[in-house]
Amino acid sequence: METLSLIISLLFVVLFGYFLVRMVWSIGTNLIHGRRLRRQLRAQLMGMPLEQALARAGANPDLYLHERQLHEIDREMRNCAGCSATQECHTALETAVPIEKFDFCPNYAALFKR
Secondary structure, three states, X not given: XXXXXXXXXXXXXXXXXXXXXXXXXXXXXXXXXXXXHHHHHHHHHOOOHHHHHHHHOOOOHHHHHHHOOHHHHHHHHHHHHOOOOHHHXXXXXXXXXXXXXXXXXXXXXHHHOO
16 A cells, blocks of 8 residues: 555656646747747737837837737837828828827827727
């Protein structure tokens, strides 16, 4: 009976160790993939009017990418890429138009109106 208890205890320790190793591995892999994805999003954001508008609003684009959910970032980047008011946006970004006047932006309500 004592041998059986020892075998079961050792088996439990081995399985628990395996679980811990797999959990740490999964979390680490997930963090690496998330960091890589955010870097790719940062590269896509560079040069978009959305990045300039965020800077004009006083928001750090890196924090924007870190704090917002990925589906929101994707939607806002698609809104910016497919926007029909690009000329108005470029003119507003080049001049000293305050961010409160960016109501033509499809992302205005989500990003700038608080």
